[in-house]
Amino acid sequence: MLRITGKVVSIAVLGAGFLFPLYWILTMAFKPQDEWSPVGHVYWTPQHWTLDNFRQIFGVAQSTGFFTAAPTDATGPIVHSIVSATGGTLLAMAAGVFTAYGIARFRAGGSFLPFQILQLRMFPPVAIVIPLLIMYSYLHLVDTYWGLILIYGAVTFPFAVWLMRSFFVEVPREISEAAIVDGCSQWGAFFKAVLPQVRGGLAATALFVFILNWSDFLLALVLTSNRVQTAPVFLNSLQSAGAGQEYGPQAALGLVLIVPPAVFGLAIQRYLVRGLTFGAIKR
Amino acid sequence: MAQIKIDTLTKEFPGGVVAVNALNLDVPHGSFMALLGPSGCGKTTTMNMVSGLEQPTSGEIYFDDEPITRVSPGSRNVGFVFQNYAIFTHMTVYDNIGFGLKIRKGGLSKAERHAEVQRIAEIVGLSGSLDRKAGRLSVNDMQKVALGRSMIVKPAIFLLDEPFSNLDAAFRAYMRAELKRIQHEIGQTMVYVTHDQVEAMSMADRIAVMNLGELQQYGTPDEIYNRPRNRFVAGFVGSTQMNFLPAALAPSLAEDGRVDGVTLGIRPEALDLVPTDDPRALLRASVVLVEPLGPKDIVHLEVEGRPVRVVAPPGRRPRVGDNVGVACDTKRVHRFDDETDLTI
Amino acid sequence: MAGIRLENVTKRFGSITALDGVSLEVQDGEFFTVLGHPGAGKTTLLRTIVGLEHPEEGDVFVDDDRITDVYPGDRDIAIMFQNLALYPDKTVRDNLAFPLRQAKTPKPEIERRVAEVARTLRIESLLQRKPAKLSGGERQRVALGRAMVRDPRALLLDEPLSALDALLRLEMRAELKRLQREVGRTVVYVTHDQVEAMSMSDRIAVLREGVLQQVDVPEGIYHRPANRFVATVVGSPPMNFLPVTAVRSGGGLVLRHELFETAVDSPDAAAQPADGDACLLGVRPEDVHVASGHGIPASVYVTEPLGGETVVDLDVAGRLVKALVDPTLALKEGDAVHISLDGSRLHLFDENGEGLVSAAGEPLFNHLIPLR
Numbered sequence: 001m002l003r004i005t006g007k008v009v010s011i012a013v014l015g016a017g018f019l020f021p022l023y024w025i026l027t028m029a030f031k032p033q034d035e036w037s038p039v040g041h042v043y044w045t046p047q048h049w050t051l052d053n054f055r056q057i058f059g060v061a062q063s064t065g066f067f068t069a070a071p072t073d074a075t076g077p078i079v080h081s082i083v084s085a086t087g088g089t090l091l092a093m094a095a096g097v098f099t100a101y102g103i104a105r106f107r108a109g110g111s112f113l114p115f116q117i118l119q120l121r122m123f124p125p126v127a128i129v130i131p132l133l134i135m136y137s138y139l140h141l142v143d144t145y146w147g148l149i150l151i152y153g154a155v156t157f158p159f160a161v162w163l164m165r166s167f168f169v170e171v172p173r174e175i176s177e178a179a180i181v182d183g184c185s186q187w188g189a190f191f192k193a194v195l196p197q198v199r200g201g202l203a204a205t206a207l208f209v210f211i212l213n214w215s216d217f218l219l220a221l222v223l224t225s226n227r228v229q230t231a232p233v234f235l236n237s238l239q240s241a242g243a244g245q246e247y248g249p250q251a252a253l254g255l256v257l258i259v260p261p262a263v264f265g266l267a268i269q270r271y272l273v274r275g276l277t278f279g280a281i282k283r
Numbered sequence: 284m285a286q287i288k289i290d291t292l293t294k295e296f297p298g299g300v301v302a303v304n305a306l307n308l309d310v311p312h313g314s315f316m317a318l319l320g321p322s323g324c325g326k327t328t329t330m331n332m333v334s335g336l337e338q339p340t341s342g343e344i345y346f347d348d349e350p351i352t353r354v355s356p357g358s359r360n361v362g363f364v365f366q367n368y369a370i371f372t373h374m375t376v377y378d379n380i381g382f383g384l385k386i387r388k389g390g391l392s393k394a395e396r397h398a399e400v401q402r403i404a405e406i407v408g409l410s411g412s413l414d415r416k417a418g419r420l421s422v423n424d425m426q427k428v429a430l431g432r433s434m435i436v437k438p439a440i441f442l443l444d445e446p447f448s449n450l451d452a453a454f455r456a457y458m459r460a461e462l463k464r465i466q467h468e469i470g471q472t473m474v475y476v477t478h479d480q481v482e483a484m485s486m487a488d489r490i491a492v493m494n495l496g497e498l499q500q501y502g503t504p505d506e507i508y509n510r511p512r513n514r515f516v517a518g519f520v521g522s523t524q525m526n527f528l529p530a531a532l533a534p535s536l537a538e539d540g541r542v543d544g545v546t547l548g549i550r551p552e553a554l555d556l557v558p559t560d561d562p563r564a565l566l567r568a569s570v571v572l573v574e575p576l577g578p579k580d581i582v583h584l585e586v587e588g589r590p591v592r593v594v595a596p597p598g599r600r601p602r603v604g605d606n607v608g609v610a611c612d613t614k615r616v617h618r619f620d621d622e623t624d625l626t627i
Numbered sequence: 628m629a630g631i632r633l634e635n636v637t638k639r640f641g642s643i644t645a646l647d648g649v650s651l652e653v654q655d656g657e658f659f660t661v662l663g664h665p666g667a668g669k670t671t672l673l674r675t676i677v678g679l680e681h682p683e684e685g686d687v688f689v690d691d692d693r694i695t696d697v698y699p700g701d702r703d704i705a706i707m708f709q710n711l712a713l714y715p716d717k718t719v720r721d722n723l724a725f726p727l728r729q730a731k732t733p734k735p736e737i738e739r740r741v742a743e744v745a746r747t748l749r750i751e752s753l754l755q756r757k758p759a760k761l762s763g764g765e766r767q768r769v770a771l772g773r774a775m776v777r778d779p780r781a782l783l784l785d786e787p788l789s790a791l792d793a794l795l796r797l798e799m800r801a802e803l804k805r806l807q808r809e810v811g812r813t814v815v816y817v818t819h820d821q822v823e824a825m826s827m828s829d830r831i832a833v834l835r836e837g838v839l840q841q842v843d844v845p846e847g848i849y850h851r852p853a854n855r856f857v858a859t860v861v862g863s864p865p866m867n868f869l870p871v872t873a874v875r876s877g878g879g880l881v882l883r884h885e886l887f888e889t890a891v892d893s894p895d896a897a898a899q900p901a902d903g904d905a906c907l908l909g910v911r912p913e914d915v916h917v918a919s920g921h922g923i924p925a926s927v928y929v930t931e932p933l934g935g936e937t938v939v940d941l942d943v944a945g946r947l948v949k950a951l952v953d954p955t956l957a958l959k960e961g962d963a964v965h966i967s968l969d970g971s972r973l974h975l976f977d978e979n980g981e982g983l984v985s986a987a988g989e990p991l992f993n994h995l996i997p998l999r
Contacts, residue, residue, distance in 0.1 A: 181678075181704075181705065183700035183729030193714055199716075322792055452863060453863075453865045460928070460947075485933055504932045504934065523935075524794070574804075575846060576822060578862075
């Protein structure tokens with residue numbers, strides 16, 4: 001009996017811990033300014049529901065009455081985020097999928113290559129971000145789409161390789177061999193016989209990589225200023241002299257930013273389930 | 284007092300699949316019992332319930348009249364030998380075999396443990412390899428290590444799940460005789476799961492034939508082979524499958540004139556090839572294929588569109604397309620009711 | 628016409644030699660089996676023929692064309708893998724059609740061939756299904772169909788029946804053999820199951836750790852094994868070996884065992900074995916006759932009733948000898964019996980297992996003289 005109560009309690013506690021921030025953002029997004037952080041009080045739910053925060057971040061007439069110097073329209077940053085995250089994901093996937101197949105099927109690069117690729121991620125990005133900025137300024141890549149896409153692709157490339165490698169390893173080599181004997185070239189065997197087996201893996205990896213790129217803050221902070229500022233950086237800039245941290249608009253933007261990855265996930269949903277459970281080896 | 288008593292054991296999986304249906308079995312003390320059947324017949328599920336790895340949906344299992352259905356596998360005092368040996372490859376043969384004794388709190392002295400390991404190694408035939416690393420042994424020897432390891436803790440009951448399926452044919456033949464001999468020597472009850480009827484027939488004291496979760500017949504090898512209860516058992520046991528023919532093709536073999544709704548079952552070794560004009564020829568057939576197996580040939584015939592197999596001595600080999608007559612040992616004809624599939 | 632020839636093929640993987648100087652020839656239209664234990668190199672041999680492995684030394688020929696360096700897809704040889712390797716994402720129809728589409732065969736021709744193969748293998752009703760929804764036997768047939776659909780010069784089958792249930796295996800054995808007869812194509816079949824090899828093949832090649840032991844028709848492998856390994860690899864229960872010493876005196880050769888001795892008919896004076904050599908006398912279980920009263924004394928170690936016959940394990944001077952007896956013979960463990968050996972069916976090997984003399988229908992030994 002005690003075991004069951006213990007299980008229930010720990011699940012409840014963990015669940016609460018994980019879900020609470022989401023709940024807080026959800027409610028904060030609809031709170032008017034005076035409810036954001038009133039002194040000595042906590043509003044668990046909005047007393048006066050309002051859409052003002054959303055209006056603010058989309059540049060529609062604000063009703064705060066305070067003067068803010070920075071532009072508050074989030075549409076631009078959101079677009080920049082979509083472009084750079086998608087571009088970075090495509091780059092990482094393109095390079096990563098082929099690398100992963102080479103490693104999984106042909107042991108390309110010897111037994112050390114997978115580890116060497118993983119080492120790319122062992123550096124905390126903050127350690128390389130200044131040299132990166134300097135490099136970028138030489139290359140005129142600062143504050144450009146390509147600048148972000150390249151670095152996002154490079155930084156999530158190891159994830160793409162590691163995840164896709166494990167999916168490719170599950171595909172029996174005889175499947176590509178059968179295709180070869182049936183007349184395909186190595187490329188043909190890869191595209192026609194092997195790749196269809198890992199559709200789920202592709203979907204899961206792409207989503208994972210996209211989320212990583214989408215939520216990047218540090219790289220974008222350093223490598224962009226105002227032309228291609230991404231949404232997380234913009235969100236951080238939602239502060240004003242009068243109100244300090246503008247929790248309401250920040251929460252609203254946070255909610256909005258959940259949408260693109262969620263849409264992506266829903267779009268590839270049917271492949272995802274297979275991707276997450278792929279691992280049953282037949283025969 | 285039976286060592287193992289299985290009482291109305293049923294296992295149903297979510298989705299409505301009934302893996303085992305109301306099974307009743309008694310396994311006497313010290314006997315070698317084989318659970319035989321095709322894949323999916325429920326034999327592995329039954330053994331998993333006997334071992335405790337699965338819980339039955341209903342029914343009880345008794346060891347020496349004690350119900351153990353809810354006892355955890357570790358406390359049931361059963362020894363396992365699996366298909367993939369599950370031995371510690373980085374340890375020596377000696378350490379592998381002695382492992383069970385070492386971790387037991389039973390407290391044998393070091394000298395006593397040593398003597399036991401020697402004894403078991405002798406029984407399984409590994410006395411000369413005790414110092415070798417288990418991972419470096421041949422597949423055959425690895426299986427012996429697995430056997431020794433489970434034997435040394437003297438479990439009351441041994442459960443073996445197709446332990447020889449990974450071994451080569453010659454060694455399998457050798458291990459069959461050895462295992463049977465070992466079981467007689469140590470006198471412990473063994474439950475052996477297999478889909479290979481040769482294994483079951485050669486080793487077991489009693490065989491439980493299962494199909495689709497149901498017990499088809501439980502008897503000695505002789506009973507299973509010569510007095511099968513139904514068509515499934517008759518067709519499943521026997522190195523060359525029994526021939527099934529509608530009684531209408533050979534009315535003289537039908538009992539008390541009953542020809543309709545009856546299928547005859549005749550084993551290939553009970554048939555003989557004779558010239559077509561021989562008075563003993565009951566059927567006329569044409570030769571489709573001859574399989575030379577060494578000590579005997581299996582001749583595949585066609586009798587009015589139906590396949591018939593005959594075991595023939597290797598001397599006079601017919602050619603494909605020949606017409607031959609088929610004679611039959613009338614005392615060895617089985618008859619099955621078409622509707623119930625039961626032996627008449 | 629597709630005869631396959633291997634000349635001195637050697638294949639190494641790092642320090643392991645999988646195939647060592649293998650030379651063999653497969654006749655056109657033959658059902659040729661490569662028999663050996665797991666790890667003997669059988670699969671490597673098939674893969675070398677189809678081109679998935681390239682030999683370090685030696686050449687592969689098909690119809691006298693040297694194909695050693697030809698890309699697998701261009702060799703016009705089809706292979707059926709042990710794990711089938713059906714394309715899981717494609718329907719049965721697409722699986723069958725795949726090789727034809729790769730060869731850019733015109734669509735109506737594809738339809739025709741697929742329908743034909745489906746009919747031959749009785750899988751027409753399965754064409755729309757995906758492999759996951761097929762039974763083991765059905766998948767087998769689809770894999771076979773995919774190999775057959777190109778009408779290749781030769782078909783290579785890698786242990787196609789090993790994963791099947793015992794009963795299904797029996798059925799498929801007869802069906803495969805019948806199919807091959809009908810289609811008339813060269814088949815190279817790989818297995819470790821000697822019953823399969825014996826029953827289906829026109830000729831068998833026995834492979835051991837990459838080295839070819841013997842190539843012969845099934846009866847030859849069975850009755851005239853070149854060495855102890857070949858003698859053991861076919862025949863179930865396997866052949867028995869009794870230690871004997873060769874005694875030469877006055878132009879005659881006698882083989883002496885602890886419990887009996889026997890003389891060799893017309894021994895070749897110059898050949899092996901020399902006087903005093905330790906040899907092995909080989910006799911198959913069906914040629915060991917159990918009687919009581921006269922013969923070589925033995926005791927019953929264990930009996931294995933198989934239904935149609937019984938295998939009796941006998942202790943003969945400390946050695947285990949298996950005999951096949953009629954099931955009606957009632958023997959128990961510990962019984963004392965006498966055995967006699969069929970003199971026209973004995974084989975002689977030197978102490979390393981090399982064949983010295985093999986019974987080939989002529990009586991080798993005229994009679995056994997028991998020693999007391």
